[in-house]
Amino acid sequence: MVWAFVFVLLGACCRAEGTNAGLKGRVTQKGLEYGQQFGLEAVKSLLKKEHVPDLNGSYNIPLIGDVGYSVSRIQIQELQLNESVVSFSEGTGVRLVISNAHIQLHGVWRVKVLFVPDSGSFDLSVSDLSLSTELGVSRDDSGRLQVWSSNCRSSIGRLDVKFHDGASWLYNLFTGALQAPLRYEVNRQLCPELGKGISDLERVLKTMQVSAQIDPFAAIDYSLVNKPVIAREHGDMDLKGEFYGVGKHRESPFSPAPFLLPDEGDHMLLLGLSEFSANSAAFVYFTAGALRKNFSDDMIPKRSPVRLNTGSMGLFFPELKQLYPDMPMELHLSARKQPLLTCRPDSLDLVLLGTAEAFVVLPNATLASAFLLDLDASLAGQLHLDSAKVGGSVALTDFSLSVVRSHVGSVQVKTLETLLKLALRMVALPMANKKLKKGFPLPSVYNLSLVNSHVKINQGFVLVATDVQYKA
Structure with a gap:
């Protein structure tokens, strides 16, 4: 029915009244008229x-x-x-x-x-x-x-x-x-x-669900937090837009800040995605211990001049190759604090605070701790959106390294920091941007796909303005 289309659009999407929302959606008169076009055809077929x-x-x-x-x-x-x-x-x-x-x-x-x-x-x-x-x-x-x-x-x-x-x-x-x-x-x-x-x-x-599990770690609550606001030329809805842990619903340290969707009637649908939603997701993955990754030498690109073994790492830890000559190593990366995303006009700022602990793999396969480093990185990102994919790009804006402890003597901190910064800019980020440029496919909801889409980063939220196309 035409009604069903209208509320699929609304449900997929207000002036702030009462509780602040993490996600906002607006159907414009243009969207309503498109719903009329194919909605009435659906009514004919159904009747x-x-x-x-x-x-x-x-x-x-x-x-x-x-x-x-x-x-x-x-x-x-x-x-x-x-x-x-x-x-x-x-x-x-x-x-x-x-x-x-x-x-x-x-x-x-x-x-x-x-x-x-x-x-x-x-x-x-x-x-x-x-x-x-x-x-x-x-x-x-x-x-x-x-x-x-x-x-x-x-x-x-x-x-x-x-x-x-x-x-x-x-x-x-x-x-x-x-x-x-x-x-x-x-x-x-x-x-x-x-x-x-x-x-x-x-x-x-x-009977419709107002939450959905994303993966083994996280689920999202997209229930309405306020009554829909219906104006003369658009209909707005406020959704909670908060991620929470599966099995453990810990309260997020963040709360949504108020934001307003612009008066824009050129597109059928406007979506406002707040930084609160992204940061609540980061909190869930951080507290679940999902933001960690272990690396061995066979996972390092072959063209990298730095290898995960005591011979290569001994350039920065002189005593390492003396204590453990020609032995393989492992590097355990993890977040020491949750990542923090900030939306500012035309840019996404992401702060990553992590640790890197290096281990020597002994002949009996046990691990001996060599050193522990704190790694702080700041990234700036851009988003792009088309009818089928969402992608973007990232750039390194700041990077610093400090030694927390070392079991292998003194550390050439500045040399190591310079080399890691170079490796990020020359190897890691180009690899990430290559994947981001290709983009990630957007799911089709109720046979609706996005067309003529535009994305704009505003203070505190990302705005997506788009038309939709229905395919039976």
């Missing part, structure tokens, strides 16, 4: 598969008397929604107005005249049909979207019916007399049936 509820009643026909009728197995053969307008209803939700619509139906009739039953099929044509309704939106206590319908009105300008089989030749003589009661019954069913569809949507929304 043609559905049976209209049975109609039962009686009517007095002159010269014949009371005719009890039952109309069943009604199926839509053709549906033309010639004029339709969908718009935001400020403070409520979305308003849909359909006018000059035409419906062609086919079904089975049964009548009983003077206790004599008869049956056959019929074709029913409804023209100049008009319907208007509003779909309200709110938030329940669990952070899920709530919907309801209100102010539904419908009218039918003309109804024509033609009977087949049985004594159809007789009943067709009296179709003029049947038009009024049939038009009344059909019109009486329209708004209640629409209300049932909205109730079905509401039941689905009540």
Whole structure:
């Protein structure tokens, strides 16, 4: 339905009211109109598969008397929604107005005249049909979207019916007399049936997840933190956007700062991704011990002049190769504090505070600690986005090294720091940027893909402005 598309967009996406959000989403009038285009086509396809509820009643026909009728197995053969307008209803939700619509139906009739039953099929044509309704939106206590319908009105300008089989030749003589009661019954069913569809949507929304596990370490809470804000030309939603540990929901030391989405109507969808969300993810991975990696010499690029063995590392630790001549080594890297991301205009700043502990691999395969270093690095990053991938680039802005302890004598700190900085700039970062340039595929949500996308880094958040394209 067109409603489903609108709220898929909203749910994938406010003025700050109440709790600050980690993620913000906005559907513009342009997005709503696109939803109308394919949403109504989806309605046509869906309705043609559905049976209209049975109609039962009686009517007095002159010269014949009371005719009890039952109309069943009604199926839509053709549906033309010639004029339709969908718009935001400020403070409520979305308003849909359909006018000059035409419906062609086919079904089975049964009548009983003077206790004599008869049956056959019929074709029913409804023209100049008009319907208007509003779909309200709110938030329940669990952070899920709530919907309801209100102010539904419908009218039918003309109804024509033609009977087949049985004594159809007789009943067709009296179709003029049947038009009024049939038009009344059909019109009486329209708004209640629409209300049932909205109730079905509401039941689905009540069962939708408001969190998702990303991997064995982290999950994300994307529940609504405020009621949706519906303005004249857009609809906004605030989502929590906080990562938490799987099995251990530790409170993050960060809290979301308020931010506002810009007034921009050129795209269908605006998404605001705050630095709070990224930093809550970093906190989860840090506390879970996931930000660590062990390296051996066979993992070092062959073109690297520095190897993980005592002969090579002895250039910076003179006593190392004397104490452990020609022995392999391991380097254990880990974060000593969680990474910290800061969004500032046109740049992402990332601070990494880590440790590097080197071990000598002894002949019996045990590890002997050689030295422990603190490594501090600052990076600046850029993002780019296209219809299928997200990528970027990073550059080193600062790097420092200090010795925490050494079991192998004095350390040539400055020489080692200069060499590591050179290795980062000449080897590690080019390798990372090569992967970042290729980008990472974006998942398709509800068969929606991003097109004409633009990304801009603002103070405190990243803004994604995009159109969407639906592929059935």
